[in-house]
Amino acid sequence: MYQTKYHKAASFDDAVAALGAAEDGKYLAGGQTLLATMKQRLAAPTDLVDLRGIDGMVGISVDGDSVTIGAATTHAEVASNAALRAVIPVLCDLAVLIGDPAVRHMGTIGGSLANNDPAADYPAAVLGLNGTVITNQREIPADEYFEGLFTTALDEGEIIKAVRFPKPRRAAYQKFPNPASRFALVGVLVADTGDGPRVAVTGAGSDGVFRAEALEEALAGGFSAASLEGASVDSDGLMGDIHATPEYRAHLIGVLARRGVAAAG
Amino acid sequence: MTKVSMKVNGKAVSRDVPDNTLLVDFLREQLRLTGTHVGCDTTQCGACVVHVNGKSIKSCTQLAVSLAGAEVTTIEGIANGADLHPMQVAFNDHHGLQCGFCTPGMIMTGIDMVNRYQAQGRELTEEAIRFELEGNICRCTGYHNIVKAIDAAAQQMSGMAKAAE
Ligand SMILES: Cc1cc2nc3c(=O)[nH]c(=O)nc-3n(C[C@H](O)[C@H](O)[C@H](O)COP(=O)(O)OP(=O)(O)OC[C@H]3O[C@@H](n4cnc5c(N)ncnc54)[C@H](O)[C@@H]3O)c2cc1C
Ligand code: FES
Ligand code: FES
Numbered sequence A: 001m002y003q004t005k006y007h008k009a010a011s012f013d014d015a016v017a018a019l020g021a022a023e024d025g026k027y028l029a030g031g032q033t034l035l036a037t038m039k040q041r042l043a044a045p046t047d048l049v050d051l052r053g054i055d056g057m058v059g060i061s062v063d064g065d066s067v068t069i070g071a072a073t074t075h076a077e078v079a080s081n082a083a084l085r086a087v088i089p090v091l092c093d094l095a096v097l098i099g100d101p102a103v104r105h106m107g108t109i110g111g112s113l114a115n116n117d118p119a120a121d122y123p124a125a126v127l128g129l130n131g132t133v134i135t136n137q138r139e140i141p142a143d144e145y146f147e148g149l150f151t152t153a154l155d156e157g158e159i160i161k162a163v164r165f166p167k168p169r170r171a172a173y174q175k176f177p178n179p180a181s182r183f184a185l186v187g188v189l190v191a192d193t194g195d196g197p198r199v200a201v202t203g204a205g206s207d208g209v210f211r212a213e214a215l216e217e218a219l220a221g222g223f224s225a226a227s228l229e230g231a232s233v234d235s236d237g238l239m240g241d242i243h244a245t246p247e248y249r250a251h252l253i254g255v256l257a258r259r260g261v262a263a264a265g
Numbered sequence B: 001m002t003k004v005s006m007k008v009n010g011k012a013v014s015r016d017v018p019d020n021t022l023l024v025d026f027l028r029e030q031l032r033l034t035g036t037h038v039g040c041d042t043t044q045c046g047a048c049v050v051h052v053n054g055k056s057i058k059s060c061t062q063l064a065v066s067l068a069g070a071e072v073t074t075i076e077g078i079a080n081g082a083d084l085h086p087m088q089v090a091f092n093d094h095h096g097l098q099c100g101f102c103t104p105g106m107i108m109t110g111i112d113m114v115n116r117y118q119a120q121g122r123e124l125t126e127e128a129i130r131f132e133l134e135g136n137i138c139r140c141t142g143y144h145n146i147v148k149a150i151d152a153a154a155q156q157m158s159g160m161a162k163a164a165e
Helices: A012-021 A034-039 A075-080 A082-086 A087-093 A103-107 A111-114 A122-128 A213-220 A246-264 B023-031 B086-093 B104-120 B126-135 B142-165
Strands: A007-008 A023-029 A047-050 A059-064 A067-072 A132-135 A139-141 A146-148 A160-166 A168-177 A184-191 A194-200 B001-009 B009-019 B047-051 B055-058 B071-073
Touching: A012 A023, A012 A047, A012 B047, A023 A034, A034 A132, A047 A146, A059 B009, A075 A087, A075 A103, A075 A111, A075 B071, A082 A087, A087 A122, A087 A168, A087 A184, A103 B055, A103 B104, A103 B126, A111 A122, A122 A146, A122 A160, A122 A168, A122 A184, A122 A194, A168 A246, A184 A213, A184 A246, A194 A213, A213 A246, B009 B023, B023 B047, B055 B104, B086 B104, B086 B142, B104 B142, B126 B142
Parallel strands: A007 A047, A023 A047, B001 B071
Antiparallel strands: A059 A067, A067 A160, A132 A139, A132 A160, A168 A184, A184 A194, B001 B009, B047 B055, B047 B071
């Protein structure tokens, strides 16, 4: 890893100032993506600004039918939080499938969403549950947040403070892990929400996470696996690599969506 | 250089290190605690697992400077004098290692999973042990005896927890 200068930010203003003063700085949260990339010398920021010490960045609060998760809350905390499980259990079920126990003890929801890896799990949760990304500047609805591979609506220096999720009527996440990396080869989150069904797919899109509109339309006729019989996803625009062809990914999306709807009950 | 102070295996330590020093290098190079191993470049193998403030983490993927004030426990810090930790005894009894390279990480991960499941009142089944070992790779054993060792240690540790109540 190349040399770097570490800063521990005490406040959002402090963090923005430290990043602004740096030649080529980056924010740091759990480091489970950024430090791993720096070790490979694929990233070489001159400065790291640690966000984890800022007040209010960690924690889960339930307010009626909505849940707000601080950006520096770890995957392990999300997976095991009883108050969250009582309202939106699918978030706990999804978080426990990320990486391994040690990665979950460090990795954070904000880091995962800022990074927007096309095979990451949280993007499917935010898009599928119609969450809102809350930053130090504004609130960004899920449908406007994800812009492409490793690309989001965040501006230079903008910090994710928290993510807010409305409670769905029911929802489930089904992940088909890549047998080697355990990232999602395909992951599908299905949700029956007050505004109709939503189906978000990660791991498969050439432009990152996306909503499977054909499946959402089929589910509008009734939130059941039977509604999905005969509905399919076009393989155009899906990723193909040594692990899976676009056609295979398209097939898996259908299978996982049906399993998800059945699991959501 | 930044002065980094933390508690390692119950002892206060302090060293001036470059900011890019990984916790594992702080432990191995500065403190000469070479029981914590480095098996990969990709945060995947788990040979480097230690506990920070009671939780298992991969010490190859955390900066020492970010852990100022933390309490760190390594494989050197779990035995009670000459009495090995029940997890160490179980790896010995059940032949849970061959070359031993992955073993420190396996043992630290094993202790962490037993503690977490006990604290949450969940049963650590064989399936759960295998799920929890996701981030620890062993090139030698084929895992069966590691799973058996963790299972045996879990029984032992729950007996001890009950006796202490
Ligand atoms: C072995 C392994 C397996 C993994 N498996 C999975 C998996 O199965 N599924 C999955 O989804 N992920 C997986 N991950 C990735 C993991 O979830 C990371 O924790 C996550 O992607 C990044 O979170 P972090 O807190 O570690 O962020 P960091 O690595 O610290 O930062 C990542 C990026 O986000 C930026 N950033 C961080 N926080 C903020 C913020 N609040 N506001 C703005 N920018 C911010 C940083 O500048 C950086 O660019 C795995 C990682 C490893 C090492
Ligand atoms: S050395 Fe840390 S995970 Fe391999
Ligand atoms: S005993 Fe050799 S790597 Fe596990």
